[in-house]
Amino acid sequence: MTFALFQHRLIESIRARLRNGEITERGFARRLGVSQPHIHNVLKGVRILTPRLADKMMCELGLTLLDLVEAHEMRAAGERMWLQQLDLMAVPLAAGRLGPAEEWPDFNAAREWVPLNRREVAGIADPLLIQLSPDPKSQWGITPNTLALVDKDEEARRNLVAGAWYIIRHGGDGAVAQAERKGERWQVGGLSVPAGRTQHLHLVQAKVVWVGEDPRVACRLSQRGRFLDTTSK
Numbered sequence: 001m002t003f004a005l006f007q008h009r010l011i012e013s014i015r016a017r018l019r020n021g022e023i024t025e026r027g028f029a030r031r032l033g034v035s036q037p038h039i040h041n042v043l044k045g046v047r048i049l050t051p052r053l054a055d056k057m058m059c060e061l062g063l064t065l066l067d068l069v070e071a072h073e074m075r076a077a078g079e080r081m082w083l084q085q086l087d088l089m090a091v092p093l094a095a096g097r098l099g100p101a102e103e104w105p106d107f108n109a110a111r112e113w114v115p116l117n118r119r120e121v122a123g124i125a126d127p128l129l130i131q132l133s134p135d136p137k138s139q140w141g142i143t144p145n146t147l148a149l150v151d152k153d154e155e156a157r158r159n160l161v162a163g164a165w166y167i168i169r170h171g172g173d174g175a176v177a178q179a180e181r182k183g184e185r186w187q188v189g190g191l192s193v194p195a196g197r198t199q200h201l202h203l204v205q206a207k208v209v210w211v212g213e214d215p216r217v218a219c220r221l222s223q224r225g226r227f228l229d230t231t232s233k
Helices: 003-020 025-032 036-044 051-061 071-085 154-158
Strands: 088-098 106-117 127-132 146-151 165-170 173-182 185-188 191-194 204-213 225-227
Touching: 003 025, 003 036, 003 051, 025 036, 025 051, 088 146, 088 173, 127 204, 154 204
Parallel strands: 088 127
Antiparallel strands: 088 106, 127 146, 146 204, 165 173, 165 204, 173 185, 185 191, 204 225
16 A cells, blocks of 8 residues: 555545535634645645645544555455465465366466465466366376466566476467477477577466465475476475
């Protein structure tokens, strides 16, 4: 939250009181010890609301900063403090599943936020958890509870690493594939792309860092699966 947002909410609170007839501009200005035109211009946005005047307004109305904070913001702040105290970091779990015959999961829509050990995810620039669907071609033995922790950061996608695993999207389908360097080209999921360029960014959507069973049971990735990319850990 910003000071500007607090100012905006304070002004809106005063405007609502004026509309409801709880106060009048003239009476409120008198209580604050300023002129009515000054208060009018402040409420219109013509004059700047100074911190000193804002404090007077809140005192006269019996408000504190907490009265200007919405319930969901209070909950979010409490959750952040709880995570920090336990050395945890909230990582989004993408809506949907990744795998054969599945619609592409929405990387920008979090189904929920999963607390994970901060030290285990500290080196991941843009972490995301994805639920994987069972795939008979996979060598990982994927179950309905298997999740993958990936890095969506463009640098992780641009700089392919031989032997590393990536989330690829091709023709609307999503899969996990290993990158192989063959001469001046990369082979990823049966597709060939030139090395040293960025044409593969439309194909490679994320780099797989970890895969394992649902970590919400323990909050520690090392207890529920294995890291595939030790450079990101």
